[in-house]
Amino acid sequence: MSMFFTIAVIVLVFLIIFQIAKASEYVSVIKGEEKARADQNKVNGFLMIAFLIAGLIGVYFCNKVLYPDTLLAQESASVQGEKVDSMLWITIVITGVVFFITQILLFYFGYKYQESKKREAYYYPHNNKLELIWTAVPAIALTALIVFGLKNWFAFTGPAPKEALQVEITGKQFGWIFRYPGMDQTFGKKYYKLIDDANSNSLGQDWKDDKNFDDVVVSQTMYCVVNRPVNLRIFSRDVIHDVGLSAFRLKQDAVPGTPTSLWFTPKFTTKEMKEKLGKPDFQYEISCDQMCGNGHYSMKGVIEVVTQEEYDVWLAQQKPNYYTVFPDKDPSNQKPQLAIDSTKTTASVKTDAVKTKM
Numbered sequence: 001m002s003m004f005f006t007i008a009v010i011v012l013v014f015l016i017i018f019q020i021a022k023a024s025e026y027v028s029v030i031k032g033e034e035k036a037r038a039d040q041n042k043v044n045g046f047l048m049i050a051f052l053i054a055g056l057i058g059v060y061f062c063n064k065v066l067y068p069d070t071l072l073a074q075e076s077a078s079v080q081g082e083k084v085d086s087m088l089w090i091t092i093v094i095t096g097v098v099f100f101i102t103q104i105l106l107f108y109f110g111y112k113y114q115e116s117k118k119r120e121a122y123y124y125p126h127n128n129k130l131e132l133i134w135t136a137v138p139a140i141a142l143t144a145l146i147v148f149g150l151k152n153w154f155a156f157t158g159p160a161p162k163e164a165l166q167v168e169i170t171g172k173q174f175g176w177i178f179r180y181p182g183m184d185q186t187f188g189k190k191y192y193k194l195i196d197d198a199n200s201n202s203l204g205q206d207w208k209d210d211k212n213f214d215d216v217v218v219s220q221t222m223y224c225v226v227n228r229p230v231n232l233r234i235f236s237r238d239v240i241h242d243v244g245l246s247a248f249r250l251k252q253d254a255v256p257g258t259p260t261s262l263w264f265t266p267k268f269t270t271k272e273m274k275e276k277l278g279k280p281d282f283q284y285e286i287s288c289d290q291m292c293g294n295g296h297y298s299m300k301g302v303i304e305v306v307t308q309e310e311y312d313v314w315l316a317q318q319k320p321n322y323y324t325v326f327p328d329k330d331p332s333n334q335k336p337q338l339a340i341d342s343t344k345t346t347a348s349v350k351t352d353a354v355k356t357k358m
Helices: 002-031 033-069 079-112 128-157 270-277 308-317 321-325 337-341 346-357
Strands: 165-172 175-180 216-219 221-225 230-236 241-245 250-254 260-264 284-288 300-306
Touching (some): 002 033, 165 241, 175 221, 216 221, 216 321, 230 241, 230 250, 250 260
Parallel strands (some): 165 230, 221 300
Antiparallel strands (some): 230 260, 241 284
């Protein structure tokens, strides 16, 4: 209700300003242009101060109301995300200070130095020192921010620690496919021409490569371990997608034909994050941050962060994709020899016994 009231007040203020402007226009016709222009100049000077005060109040209340719903109010869920947050806060502080100083001076000067017959404007066309200052200072500040950002970016996209969990993530219209290496800790070869969704080969795994035989392929939900680095090898099956990990403060493009990578270390399990935020339905989300087609809005994946023990149990329950494509190769589908022999009929058993006596 308070939101509707606020909107109504804002609309009413703008209507009043519009009516004042129209009234001022009608007065200018009656009084004459010069007198009307001077009066309008005073009104505009007053409105400069009014807009400045209203704007600052609006910024304050918007921050108070909306800030709790932003990611800034939520602690980063990854170690690397803490560095991203620090970069963001530094940028906000620098640009925020500049914004408030320049906007306050802009509106205040508009009021203070409005046209007056008691004062003439001073013609001041150029000053080399001022030009150098307001060009050099922003350039130095932005260069420092860029260098700081590049240093972190190269760390996130560079080689992951040796103990990192290896996960391959592939984007397609409109979902995510994840692959985990088996006991050999090596991904098998794949080729895009071998992709066959009808036969459960969504990644185009090459079955001539025996390293594919123990690789696990799942969709939509990725499992990783808390406090253990996870290295993402990122691919795309069709168009450009983007692996957006907002809770972890990271993202990386998935480009067709050009593998990319990203690694991070989760700080909290999904269960811990639910308790921390007081949201029982919370999930770590993988969003596609590139407009990838009509179904872009539905391209959501989930990350389950669990303990090492829980991860080991989950992985042990997964069946290699090779057995899904070739169920006859699955040891669990092989019938024991004893079970086959027991299918003999009673008559055949007796016949065998007679033959033995003879």
